Amino acid sequence: MNDRRSFIKKTAAGAAGVAMGATAFSAKSYANILGANDRVILGSIGIRGRGKGLLESFSKMYGDGVMVKTICDVDTQFFKERIALAAKNQKGNKPGTEVDMRKVYEDKEIDAVVIATPNHWHALATIWACQAGKHVYVEKPSSHNVWEGRKMIEAARKYNRVVQVGFQNRSISNVMQAMGFLHSGGIGEVFMARGMCFKPRDSFGIAKDSTPPSSLNYDLWLGPASYRPYNEKKGHYNWHWHWDTGNGDTGNQGPHQFDIARWGLNKKVHPVKIQSMGGIFGITSFECSQETPNTQMSVFEYEDGKILEFETRGRYTNAEANAGVKIGNLFYGSDGWMEVNGSNWKAYKGREKEPFAGSGMAEGAAVGGDQSFRTAPDSKGHFGNFIDGVRSGSRYDLNCDVEDGHMSTALPLLANIAYKVGTTLRFNGEHEDFIDNEEADLMLTRRYRYPYIVPEVV
The missing domain is CATH 3.30.360.10 (Dihydrodipicolinate Reductase; domain 2)
Known part of the structure; x- marks a missing residue:
């Protein structure tokens, strides 16, 4: 189940709609997914307070074609608890763990990362992710200082990555x-x-x-x-x-x-x-x-x-x-x-x-x-909007692109x-x-x- 292109497509008759893995979708929901093989694979970086909330929210999107493959934190004390949290929401699929985010970026199966580190890490974590070809959801404030915020924009544009900042009011x-x-x-x-x-x-x-x-x-x-x-x-x-x-x-x-x-x-x-x-x-x-x-x-x-x-x-x-x-x-x-x-x-x-x-x-x-x-418009929420942006690959689909965040x-x-x-x-x-x-x-x-x-x- 951890193979990025291996989740199962099933066809159900009539009003039962379409099932993907163990989760049923209506025909309308399925139409919003680009294809049966387009499960978005995430790395979740920073898993304490706010990071726990993000991990819970994104892992709950498993039925919508999203999966947290790896959790990462420099402090391992919460690994066991967070693995269990994600697995519960992902039909038993347990994420792996890393201490160094650079190991997450080396994984070519991961499409995007969710960053909930302390502020002083936001910019470098985002830039490294873009350089590795990952899309990014980064918590607010987008950067620790003004100069590095501009560098985040430059990285997102240079590597054509979508970078959403966690201004949820958007x-x-x-x-x-x-x-x-x-x-x-x-x-x-x-x-x-x-x-x-x-x-x-x-x-x-x-x-x-x-x-x-x-x-x-x-x-x-x-x-x-x-x-x-x-x-x-x-x-x-x-x-x-x-x-x-x-x-x-x-x-x-x-x-x-x-x-x-x-x-x-x-x-x-x-x-x-x-x-x-x-x-x-x-x-x-x-x-x-x-x-x-x-x-x-x-x-x-x-x-x-x-x-x-x-x-x-x-x-x-x-x-x-x-x-x-x-x-x-x-x-x-x-x-x-x-x-x-x-x-x-x-x-x-x-x-x-x-x-x-x-x-x-x-x-x-x-x-x-x-x-x-x-x-x-009725909102899918900030997390759903980010996943839509990852699937389209267009920053114009984001409610809070990194430039607005900056x-x-x-x-x-x-x-x-x-x-x-x-x-x-x-x-x-x-x-x-x-x-x-x-x-x-x-x-x-x-x-x-x-x-x-x-x-x-x-």
């Missing part, structure tokens, strides 16, 4: 509908977007440097990051709050809302001006090794004067807007405003307190009779640079560098640790 029908409403003039001309990441987090503590656990290949875990002694408080998950490996909550949960904000503003260019300020409040360096701010306000200005605001609150906080938004977005236009809370949205005219349009509201709630925003990821990365430099920055979007600020320019990339180097020429 495949949620209600969110697609909300964006269509904004773009059709639902609240007039949108002049400002506000993203919110209000996610209180407590101190995770502090520990002395120590010896890595026997299950962990620490050299591979560090990868492109500068060498530092192993420390359990800077490792699994806590890597988010240290600059060498993570981007703080502004670059962790924040990218989802940054993406919606940029999408709502309909901006396909970088901002020209960036400001960011904040700090670590309520937690001292004596009790926690966190480096990234837990409270941060960032403001971006585009060439036409439109504004994108973003706020990260990692301490106790109230919610905002009528829907009690903590993780979401607000948009302000010449005729009213709109709130997006998860997959639900509501729009308000002028100073009115009751919404006149929104998810689940009557079809007649529109501006000037324009119903085009209501034609957002444009949204760059926003929190630029905000963090402005925070660290401590001054207002002007940005040249065409060349992706700062105007008259060498200190900030140095932060657009990093010093890579040999041999885990993102190449200049991909």
